[in-house]
Amino acid sequence: MALSVWILCSYCLWSILIIGVFSVLAMVLRSLFGSTGLENETKEHEAHYFIDSESKEENIKPPSISDEATLKLSVIVPAFNEAQRLPSMLDECLQYLENRCSKVEEFSYEVVIVSDGSTDDTAEVALQYSRKFGINKVRLLLCKENRGKGAVVKDGMMCSRGKYLLFADADGATKFSDIEKLEESMKDFADKASMVVVVGSRAHLEKESIAQRSVFRTFLMFGFHFVVWLFAVRGIRDTQCGFKLFTREAARLLFPNLHVKRWAFDVELLYLAQYFQIPISEVAVKWTEIEGSKIVPFWSWLQMGQDLFLIWFKYQTGIWQIRSEPQNK
Numbered sequence: 001m002a003l004s005v006w007i008l009c010s011y012c013l014w015s016i017l018i019i020g021v022f023s024v025l026a027m028v029l030r031s032l033f034g035s036t037g038l039e040n041e042t043k044e045h046e047a048h049y050f051i052d053s054e055s056k057e058e059n060i061k062p063p064s065i066s067d068e069a070t071l072k073l074s075v076i077v078p079a080f081n082e083a084q085r086l087p088s089m090l091d092e093c094l095q096y097l098e099n100r101c102s103k104v105e106e107f108s109y110e111v112v113i114v115s116d117g118s119t120d121d122t123a124e125v126a127l128q129y130s131r132k133f134g135i136n137k138v139r140l141l142l143c144k145e146n147r148g149k150g151a152v153v154k155d156g157m158m159c160s161r162g163k164y165l166l167f168a169d170a171d172g173a174t175k176f177s178d179i180e181k182l183e184e185s186m187k188d189f190a191d192k193a194s195m196v197v198v199v200g201s202r203a204h205l206e207k208e209s210i211a212q213r214s215v216f217r218t219f220l221m222f223g224f225h226f227v228v229w230l231f232a233v234r235g236i237r238d239t240q241c242g243f244k245l246f247t248r249e250a251a252r253l254l255f256p257n258l259h260v261k262r263w264a265f266d267v268e269l270l271y272l273a274q275y276f277q278i279p280i281s282e283v284a285v286k287w288t289e290i291e292g293s294k295i296v297p298f299w300s301w302l303q304m305g306q307d308l309f310l311i312w313f314k315y316q317t318g319i320w321q322i323r324s325e326p327q328n329k
């Protein structure tokens, strides 16, 4: 009797162990070789629609990045459960943009808020602004399931109308008027290149943030810098700032090539920009630490580390192919 119980137990244990090993192996293999086709990405993107602020129906067909620009500036705001932080960011941003419109005749803009799977009132907040400013200026792109910051910034970019495209975080951590500093820097390249990327940077605030943060977060930050340097991007001090400006030509080339859906997408964008030898300029911006970060300490960093490795591995092995032509009709 005792022997048969022992055999049964060890059989169960071995089964669990084998299933566990195979599951882990399957996960690793799926993340290394799983479906990452850009074609799928495009289909996913096509599934989104702008929401009409009056009827609240998904009935406004999005334009395409491959169309000619019809506005000066598009601001893409990824927003996941941001009902609390979004209003003050939008107030500041829209006040600045409206002010500029009234001063400069040829200036025009749109703000594209992209919410995916938010469980709070993020969409309702966005629609309030859309009603107030009109759907031509403020529009909501909605997706039912959560897809990650990288995926939604891509969605927003792919259906923007601006000559210049900025993505800006919904927490309002950056002073919006600092966009002028980015534009100044962009002008420096304007004569030489139609494709330019200008990234906001908090590198000048590093000493301050080290003093404020715990030793553990500082350790993770340096670890992250090292892994970025090792696997993907060299020469950019702050890859993660949520305030980046692109010319339409650069966005047209970079975003269709983007695979990473979560936090490390900025690194992939810069990796691609360096691959295409697109000039990248880093500009210091004002930055305020805002409560309510979506980053989960340690786990988000672990996920970023994995994505950084995958960027290196998948491009090196050719699993991810880079399309060299901009998306044109």
Ligand SMILES: Nc1nc2c(ncn2[C@@H]2O[C@H](COP(=O)(O)OP(=O)(O)OP(=O)(O)O)[C@@H](O)[C@H]2O)c(=O)[nH]1
Pocket: 077, 078, 079, 080, 081, 082, 114, 115, 116, 146, 147, 148, 149, 152, 168, 169, 170, 171, 173, 242, 290, 292, 293, 294, 295
């Ligand atoms: N739509 C969408 N937006 C997201 C998602 N994850 C993050 N975001 C947005 O990305 C922006 C940055 O998120 P934060 O939580 O401020 O993170 P962070 O600025 O990188 O890090 P902190 O320095 O800790 O603030 C915010 O606008 C978030 O709403 C997501 O899955 N979907």
Ligand SMILES: [Mg+2]
Pocket: 169, 171, 173, 242, 290, 293
């Ligand atoms: Mg933030």
